Amino acid sequence: PLNKKIQIETGFSFVHFSNGHTRLPNLGINMPCLFAGLKLKTEKLNSAPRYMHPDTLPDRYQMVVELLGGRHEFGESTEPTGGISYPVYGLGLGIRWLPSRLHTFTASIEWNYYSSFYDFTILNRMTDHQQWLYASTIIFYAGHEFILGHLGLDTRIGFYLHNPFRQDYxxxxxxxxxxxxxxxxxxxxxxxxxxxxxxxxxxxxFGIYIKANLGQADYTGVGLSLIF
Structure with missing residues (x-):
């Protein structure tokens, strides 16, 4: 703050528009933004606390088990069009840290099985060994969730530990x-x-999300998580 009534605010946002690769063409927009401004407090200053509960809580760690499911149309961003919408299945296991009422931080491992990858592998004879594993991915994610009441905004960034089909494709x-x-x-x-x-x-x-590869939508999914 510059003084009691004026403070500088800065921030970062990222906006993604697309159909989540549920149908092709999957034409989307990724829009990162930086912003800065001044905030002027015109109301009368009040020394009373604004919140009934403090933001900080004793540190807690919890386990997270996720069942995941989604759909996508196999292909690139614009072609081939008119194809089948394939199901994607997944399972995640992670640990999360709750330092406050507003924020959680998570580290997790996620396995996904793509039925589209499996069908393509069989039809094109890409491999004769463990096709289901060849059509699967394993990803490590680090994530942050902003929580407001019973709702949360979940963002995760990760890298592939196992991605054989896409590499070969x-x-x-x-x-x-x-x-x-x-x-x-x-x-x-x-x-x-x-x-x-x-x-x-x-x-x-219960969650709904878009899974992407470097900002390009891969599939749209839902998840049911048990947290303990």
């Missing part, structure tokens, strides 16, 4: 290097908690 089918999108994975979504996440010993969480 990019190199031998598309004849490209693939680049960072074969390494980076991100998720952005909203969660709803059954109980107050700040005070509950265990909880159920």
């Amino acid at each position: 990019e190199a031998n089918i598309l004849k490209s290097e693939g680049g960072t999108k074969l390494i980076n994975s991100n998720k952005l979504g909203f969660n709803w908690y059954l109980f107050d996440p700040a005070t509950s010993i265990w909880n159920l969480r």
